[in-house]
Amino acid sequence: MNDSPTPAGWYADPSSPNAPPRYWDGHTWHTREESAERQGAPFETEAPTHLPAPEQPKRSPGRWKVWTAVGVGIAVVAAIGTTVTLALVPTQIERAAEACEGTSSWERFIEEASLESEESEDEGLFGELEIAEYFEGSIAVEDNGRTLLVSTKPADDDPLGISALVLDCVYAELDTPSRVSEVISSTRALDGRQTATWDSYSASWGYHPDNGLDLIVSDK
Known part of the structure; x- marks a missing residue:
C-alpha cells in the first residue's frame, strides 16, 4: 500500500x-x-x-415537490378554516331555541296581540317574574345543536296554558306545518307517543296531565 x-x-x-x-x-x-x-x-x-x-x-428538492408541499398546506388550512366556520355558525335548531327561550314566546304573543304598548287585564294579572316561572326549563338544545327539547308545565301548575306559548314560537321558527302542530296540540295522554316529519326535521311527542307535553325535534 x-x-x-x-x-x-x-x-x-x-x-x-x-x-x-x-x-x-x-x-x-x-x-x-x-x-x-x-x-x-x-x-x-x-x-x-x-x-x-x-x-x-x-440537489435541492424539485420544484414539483415544493409546489406539492405548498398545495397540501393550503388545503389543510382551508379545511381547518371551513371546520371552524361551520362550528361557529348556529344551526336552525339553535336559532329556534335562542328565539324562544325565557319569556320570548310570551313577549311575541303580547306583540302579536297588539298589547305591547297599552296596559291590559293580562298585564295586571302577571308580573315579569311570575311569567318567567312558566317558561323555566321549557326549552333546551342537545346533540351539538341537532336536537331541540321542548316541554310545557302540568295542567295543575299552568291552568291557563301559558307555557304552551313556547310551542307556538317553535312552530314558527321551524316552519312547522299546521298538519303537525294541530296534532301536537290535540294529543291526549291515551294517544301515547306520536311522531311526524317535515322538511329535514323529525319530531316525537307525548302528553300527560301530570307532566305536561314534551316534544323532541331532531334535524336529520
Missing part, C-alpha cells in the same frame, strides 16, 4: 471520469473556478486510487 502523499495537480475526477479534471491541492479537491490561477499545474489522466472522491453538490 502506497502511503506517500499525492502531489498537488490536476487529476481526472474519480467520481465522474467523463467530467472535466479537478485540482487536487495535496489535501482537498478544488473546482476549476476555484483553481483558475493554477492552470500551469500538470494534468494527470488518472487520479491515484487512494485519493478521496470529491463531495458531490446536494
Whole structure:
C-alpha cells in the first residue's frame, strides 16, 4: 500500500471520469473556478486510487415537490378554516331555541296581540317574574345543536296554558306545518307517543296531565 502523499495537480475526477479534471491541492479537491490561477499545474489522466472522491453538490428538492408541499398546506388550512366556520355558525335548531327561550314566546304573543304598548287585564294579572316561572326549563338544545327539547308545565301548575306559548314560537321558527302542530296540540295522554316529519326535521311527542307535553325535534 502506497502511503506517500499525492502531489498537488490536476487529476481526472474519480467520481465522474467523463467530467472535466479537478485540482487536487495535496489535501482537498478544488473546482476549476476555484483553481483558475493554477492552470500551469500538470494534468494527470488518472487520479491515484487512494485519493478521496470529491463531495458531490446536494440537489435541492424539485420544484414539483415544493409546489406539492405548498398545495397540501393550503388545503389543510382551508379545511381547518371551513371546520371552524361551520362550528361557529348556529344551526336552525339553535336559532329556534335562542328565539324562544325565557319569556320570548310570551313577549311575541303580547306583540302579536297588539298589547305591547297599552296596559291590559293580562298585564295586571302577571308580573315579569311570575311569567318567567312558566317558561323555566321549557326549552333546551342537545346533540351539538341537532336536537331541540321542548316541554310545557302540568295542567295543575299552568291552568291557563301559558307555557304552551313556547310551542307556538317553535312552530314558527321551524316552519312547522299546521298538519303537525294541530296534532301536537290535540294529543291526549291515551294517544301515547306520536311522531311526524317535515322538511329535514323529525319530531316525537307525548302528553300527560301530570307532566305536561314534551316534544323532541331532531334535524336529520
